[in-house]
Amino acid sequence: MFSLIVMNAATGITPVWSSSRECQRSARSSLTVPSSRTESVQELLLRLRLLHMSRIDFIGIGAPKCGTTWLSAQLEAHPQIGFAPDKEIYYFADTILRRMAGQELRCFERGEAWYHEQFPAAVGAVSCRGEFCPAYLYSDEAAARIAAYRPDVKLLLCLRPPVGMIYSWYWYNRNAVVASLPESFEEMMENPFLRDLGCFARHLKPYIGLFPAKNILVVQFDAIRRDPEHVRHRVYEFLHVAADFKPQLEAEKNAARAPRFPLLQSSAQRLYGGVSTLPGVGKFLKSPAVAKTP
Numbered sequence: 001m002f003s004l005i006v007m008n009a010a011t012g013i014t015p016v017w018s019s020s021r022e023c024q025r026s027a028r029s030s031l032t033v034p035s036s037r038t039e040s041v042q043e044l045l046l047r048l049r050l051l052h053m054s055r056i057d058f059i060g061i062g063a064p065k066c067g068t069t070w071l072s073a074q075l076e077a078h079p080q081i082g083f084a085p086d087k088e089i090y091y092f093a094d095t096i097l098r099r100m101a102g103q104e105l106r107c108f109e110r111g112e113a114w115y116h117e118q119f120p121a122a123v124g125a126v127s128c129r130g131e132f133c134p135a136y137l138y139s140d141e142a143a144a145r146i147a148a149y150r151p152d153v154k155l156l157l158c159l160r161p162p163v164g165m166i167y168s169w170y171w172y173n174r175n176a177v178v179a180s181l182p183e184s185f186e187e188m189m190e191n192p193f194l195r196d197l198g199c200f201a202r203h204l205k206p207y208i209g210l211f212p213a214k215n216i217l218v219v220q221f222d223a224i225r226r227d228p229e230h231v232r233h234r235v236y237e238f239l240h241v242a243a244d245f246k247p248q249l250e251a252e253k254n255a256a257r258a259p260r261f262p263l264l265q266s267s268a269q270r271l272y273g274g275v276s277t278l279p280g281v282g283k284f285l286k287s288p289a290v291a292k293t294p
């Protein structure tokens with residue numbers, strides 16, 4: 001019924017998408033006005049073009065612990081890509097843990113102007129801009145907001161076998177400051193919300209219903225392990241930037257975190273909950289740097 005563009009180490013499909021030039025041609029063909037108003041139409045087309053250029057071109061929507069850190073590094077290194085310095089802006093939806101704790105930063109309420117300020121300017125060699133926020137996958141509201149923001153935006157999605165993803169996510173976030181996870185992985189699997197983090201089909205449904213399949217690129221975690229150069233090449237092609245660019249990056253690993261001082265962690269969680277309610281502190285907590293706190 002729906003066909004996503006799936007990335008693996010052996011094959012690839014080059015998607016086709018509407019460029020800004022095609023959008024302009026479409027706009028011209030749909031406008032019929034007297035010759036005396038030609039100048040005003042040209043001004044309108046210019047405004048539409050500038051609006052199109054100011055918007056973000058791609059968004060990574062998930063999933064966590066599936067190679068998103070590696071892929072984000074490839075995106076950030078490309079000279080034609082204006083990647084968000086903080087990677088995850090949490091504009092369309094907040095982190096999973098902050099939503100669980102009822103401590104959302106509500107960055108969406110700050111508006112599009114604030115959102116665009118989180119990205120490098122679209123000048124010079126930069127031809128496309130974007131971010132990678134795995135929390136978006138788990139929010140139907142985020143899907144609707146992104147579609148309203150730009151229905152032709154390109155979406156990147158990293159996936160791996162669900163059990164491995166959930167297990168890795170649990171150990172990485174088990175000692176977070178914002179909220180506590182169950183003491184054991186077995187206990188976590190008894191929580192329906194946390195257990196369903198691996199139900200990719202369910203969480204992808206709103207995205208598939210709102211965006212054309214040609215604008216969704218799925219990158220398999222195993223493909224990154226087998227042939228990272230091929231994956232990087234295909235992602236660059238998907239974004240219409242120079243696909244032969246090879247960044248010089250050091251190997252990174254987003255390792256799980258274990259608490260050395262459990263009592264200190266518990267105290268930090270209580271402190272975070274109390275400080276976040278103080279007047280004036282909310283504005284600081286809505287900065288992208290703070291928003292990265294799990």
